[in-house]
Structures are given as C-alpha cells and as structure tokens.
Amino acid sequence: MKEIKIESTLYVYDSMDELSEEIRNLMRKAIEARNKAYAPYSKFNVGAALLLDNGEVVTGNNQENASYPSGLCAERTAIYYAGATYPKSQILRMAITAASQNQETTSPIPPCGACRQAVAEYEVKQNAPIEIYFMGETGPVAKSNSLANLLPLIFDSSAL
Numbered sequence: 526m527k528e529i530k531i532e533s534t535l536y537v538y539d540s541m542d543e544l545s546e547e548i549r550n551l552m553r554k555a556i557e558a559r560n561k562a563y564a565p566y567s568k569f570n571v572g573a574a575l576l577l578d579n580g581e582v583v584t585g586n587n588q589e590n591a592s593y594p595s596g597l598c599a600e601r602t603a604i605y606y607a608g609a610t611y612p613k614s615q616i617l618r619m620a621i622t623a624a625s626q627n628q629e630t631t632s633p634i635p636p637c638g639a640c641r642q643a644v645a646e647y648e649v650k651q652n653a654p655i656e657i658y659f660m661g662e663t664g665p666v667a668k669s670n671s672l673a674n675l676l677p678l679i680f681d682s683s684a685l
C-alpha cells in the first residue's frame with residue numbers, strides 16, 4: 526500500500542480591483558449574466574462568462590425549473606452554448622460569480638461537481654487549460670490555472 530497525495534493550487538485576489546483589466550471585464554460580463562439568472566426557487570443567482578480564442582465572450586446563467594432537476598447551472602448553460610456556437614474555438618478563461626437573493630455572498634463560490642465535469646470535457650477536447658476565476662457577490666476572487674486542478678482524478682475519454 527502506498528499513499529498518494531493530490532494537491533490543488535488556487536490563487537486568491539483580494540477583490541475584483543486586483544484583477545487585470547481583461548479579467549475584470551470578463552467578470553463584469555459574468556455579473557451582468559448573474560443579474561439575469563432565472564432562480565425563483567433557490568434564490569441563488571449564478572453567472573458565467575467565457576472568453577474564447579476568437580475574441581468572443583459567451584455568457585450563461587442558471588435556469589431553474591419547477592421540476593427542480595430539469596434546471597441547469599450557469600457554467601453548463603454557458604459552456605454548452607459556446608460548444609454549440611463556436612465548436613472549433615478554444616476556451617481561454619471562465620469567470621463565475623454567485624449571489625444569493627437572501628444574503629450577501631462574500632467568499633468565492635466554486636463550480637459544482639457536475640459543472641466541473643462538463644467543463645473538463647472541453648478542456649480535454651481542446652488539449653489546453655481553461656483558467657477559472659470564481660467569486661461571490663463581493664470579496665475575494667479565486668483563480669485556478671485549469672479545470673483539471675479543480676477536479677482531481679478526472680474522468681475523461683481516455684478511460685473509454
């Protein structure tokens with residue numbers, strides 16, 4: 526028996542003000558998307574913005590449903606739209622922000638496991654890392670250099 530340690534590294538910016546202009550603009554697009562989320566049940570609005578290598582920015586937000594499991598997270602709404610619209614483009618970065626309608630969310634909210642799996646598919650497909658930036662409504666912004674860094678023991682097509 527041997528022990529295997531798996532490490533992830535995150536970089537944390539004190540606030541949006543510390544981000545480069547380009548990333549701050551991407552986060553602003555995620556905030557705009559978040560403000561248009563359809564989240565009447567959870568009252569938890571999430572927005573995501575993707576920067577593609579063709580310069581396009583694709584956004585998405587969570588879309589809930591009275592049949593709860595039929596809803597979709599912001600990250601998957603955005604990345605599936607990107608995959609459907611620009612199938613040949615690479616995704617360079619993703620900005621994510623989440624805000625509760627009940628209280629201020631002040632710490633970075635990471636993407637859920639299902640969204641990590643969905644984003645991982647595109648990272649593997651394009652064979653290049655997708656930078657992930659995530660934050661709450663205010664406060665620090667966390668950055669991961671790749672999706673793989675957020676999803677240890679990734680399951681991908683190499684297993685099939």
Ligand code: THU
Nearest residue numbers: 567569571587598599636637640
């Ligand atoms: N949600 C997202 O949009 N992204 C995540 O990564 C986590 C959760 C949404 C789903 C649901 O509409 C609400 O947040 C509460 O879970």
